[in-house]
Amino acid sequence: MNMNRLKKSIIEHEGFSSKIYTCPAGKLTIGYGRNLEDRGITKREADEFLNSDCLDIKLKLEDDIYFFSSLPDNVQEVLVEMAYQLGVFGLLKFKNTISYLETAYLNLINGRDRDYREYVAKASIEMLNSKWAIQTPIRAKKLSQKIKGY
Template sequence: MDNAKAAAYIRRYEGFSKLPYKCPTGHLTIGYGHNLENGISASAALFILQEDLTRAEQAVKDAFPWWWKLDDARQFVLVDMAFNMGLAGLKGFKKMLTAVEQGDYQTAAKEMLVSKWAVQVGRRAVELSKMMQKGEW
């Protein structure tokens, strides 16, 4: 079978939806008729993760012009936090962000841990705080 032709045909009749919707038979569907009740493959999940990570990174770059001055590990900390909570959630860490911008990574690391987010994500916050403090993965 010609997969390219088959996919083009299906795209034409299914249409694209970036948001989940109920199809006429009541199944939760997304994309080009993908039934979410069947789940997704690991490869599809990795593809979505990469797209989401790219989106979070771009949002952080756009929001914080000083982001470029940070080392790789500290850039990642901000991107991971934006990935996890959204950019609006990250922007709520005003004291931490001010400390990061000023290069005061000790204070930034402490501010990360005195938050509702740190309680919610537990070990993830501890690890990210250490990355922020040391600038190492």
Template sequence: MTKSKSLPAIGQSDRDLAAMLERHEGRRAHPYRDQVGKLTIGVGRNLDDRGLSAEEIDMLLAHDIAIARAGCRALFPAFDGFGRKRQAALISMAFNLGQTRLACFRRMRAAINDGNWIGASHEALDSYWAGQVGHRAQEIATLLRSSSKPG
């Protein structure tokens, strides 16, 4: 992640302006097509023409990593004691799949919770997901097999 400046917060002097813009533009958490067909999100953010800045991308990534890490902590009671490589593998899976779909990897989760990392890597590879993501699954399986120390 690149180091970025802090994004500006809406100051007190812009609160009324922000409220007016929300009334005019609406506020949407999911992308939609506006009246002229432009892909839009948030409060009138035109993704087709403006996109996202590097700082905004980094902010979204940091937030999504935190969500994925929290999902892993919920699914794997000993998660904080796993080595960094194993944590990274599981966070990558949670980032890609979400906690709910990662929870469906029952045999892999059971293997991990039993400390059977070889079995867990085999279970990750023996999935529909592995066929979808290809090399990503291979890298994750390798990380699950790693014997990295915590920390």
């Protein structure tokens, strides 16, 4: 069997949709006619989605938060995870948190580690002062600790 020829024919007949739609058989479908109701996705596919989504979010945050790439890994990871859950625009609504992180960053590049930790702690508190923390308290508490390096 010629896999390339087969895929070309399927793509021609199915077309591509990046969004979920209902096919003529009434099934939720995506991509090149992938039946999500009957087949779902594999763990490997979910891992690929997760890797791709995290990379996309990281790149968007690098564009939207000028100091993002200079933050320690644990802080970057927290921000990416929050944006994964809330969307990038949802994360950017955490203006006080981001402002405290900016001040922390400025202290860090100027060698004021103690002040850096103080402002990261303030950012951590601001994270918990949110609807997000009420809706997902366990995750919010874990991430607020992680951002402080605990």
